[in-house]
Amino acid sequence: MTDVTVTPTATAAAASTAYASALEVIGAVEPRVAEAIGAELADQRASLKLIASENYASPAVLLTMGNWFSDKYAEGTVGHRFYAGCQNVDTVEALAAEHARELFGAPYAYVQPHSGIDANLVAFWAVLAQRVEAPALAEAGVRHVNDLTDADWSRLRHALGDQRMLGMSLDAGGHLTHGFRPNISGKMFEQSSYGTDPGTGLLDYDAVRARAREFRPLILMAGYSAYPRRVDFARMREIADEVGATLVVDMAHFAGLVAGKVFTGDHDPVPHAHVVTTTTHKSLRGPRGGMVLAQPEYAEAVDRGCPMVLGGPLPHVMAAKAVALAEARRPDFAGYAQAVAGNAQALAEGLTRRGARLVTGGTDNHLVLVDVSGFGLTGRQAESALLDAGIVTNRNAVPADPNGAWYTSGVRLGTPALTTRGFGAAEFDRTAELIVDVLGATRPTATRDGSPSKARYATADGVADRTRAAADELLAAHPLYPGLDLA
Ligand code: DSN
Secondary structure, three states, X not given: OOOOOOOOHHHHHHHHHHHHHHXXXXXXXXXXXXXXXXXXXXXXXXXXXXXXXXXXOOHHHHHHOOOHHXXXXXXXXXXXXXXXXXXXXXXXXXXXXXXXXXXXXXXXXXXXXXXXXXXXXXXXXXXXXXXXXXXXXXXXXXXXXXXXXXXXHHHHHHHHOOOEEEEEOHHHOOOOOOXXXXXXXXXXOEEEEEOEOOOOOOEOHHHHHHHHHHHOOOEEXXXXXXXXXXXXXXXXXXXXXXXXXXXXXXXOOOHHHHHOOOOOHHHOOOOOOOEEEEEOOOOOOOOOOEEEEEOHXXXXXXXXXXXXXXXXXXXXXXXXXXXXXXXXXXXXXXXXXXXXXXXXXXXXXHHHHOOOEEHHHOOXXXXXXXXXHHHOOOHXXXXXXXXXXXXXXXXXXXXXXXXXXXXOOEEEEEOHHHHHOOOOHHXXXXXXXXXXXXXXXXXXXXXXXXXXXXXXXXXXXXXXXXXXXXXXXXXXXXXXXXXXXXX
16 A cells, blocks of 8 residues: 555654754743643644544644744745845745646646635636736726826726625635625625536536626536535636636645645646636645636736735745645655545545535545534534544535534535544544444534523533544554654
């Protein structure tokens, strides 16, 4: 079997020494921080982590973030900085971008975004700059926005604020940053959403097309954080072209599956989208951060992400992106990505066989969305009961959720993190058994005044302890960072 874990034995001893020394240095200044870092490792080692957006980065990636690059300002782009002395930052930024282009087959990569929302804002402003601002400058006969007359600038500001975005609805699995009101993207754009088929839970491309024809968005947004299926990006591009929209794909959740060639052809967003955004810390298993890939016509506008949207880049994180992307280019990463998808199917089958109801009936990516109303629970109750038993998940709305976004009716489960620990299909089947045991033994309880509660619950005596013991057995057989000893 391919080794899909992140700590080759040869480097574990060196990583132990590095961390022990680092904690000694930190502890000499503020021991409570050193203790919290150690406690975080212990907690992560001791739980069944099924949060679909989390992973475990390699010691190489993590160690790359703790160094002198953190002290450097480097606004601008490689070779064109607003600060002197950026030659080493240039080296790591150029390397990260090169690895990203090679890994994803993208013409252009921008590795400065600090997070997913930053990556999306860079993408949105690049589309606005290219599609709205550039024609306005051309019409006014000037090259720079500062050269517009006050009247032209006023018209341009209104035009920029008058654009539309069509994205996947939140309860179908879309993301807050795809134009929803609590996020700045929802204040930048007039937004409309497409959902999923009420019968199957699957994306209905004809319905997306019909909505796009009616709404005429500037940006057609694809991508998700809780949809358990592949998306046909070739069809999404056809729809975008038909209505004159720019296709932006947020692949944050499934970037690792694209990198590992689980999603290819029509399911690989990179050749189909005008712009692709991602985070680097989810299934891609890199440092916490963001990235934008673009077709050549958007490259120059994306390059202006700093100072348009971003502050100074984080050179230590760009260096860690270079390391993580180099890891993802190695053949064993494809084995990891295949295992992530295979394990999600094993988890889905294990849950279904034991009576759990899954949104869309299954999965073909890295995540599973369980509709826990079948157990008589809200997502909040299910999430808490599982946590008591050492199983870390997050509650999530299901399509047309009667319990809204706070209590919800679902829990989202993902396989990237435990696959990094070396879990295979048998371990995920056992995990499914533990989840169903806990949910089946949990009941809602009323508040003190007897009214129904969406948060209170009780799990039958002994089940949480028994589950924790079983989870410990699974975890002990697949240690996190084996050989890394901080004692
Ligand atoms: N918070 C991430 C997730 O859990 O899906 C997305 O931003």
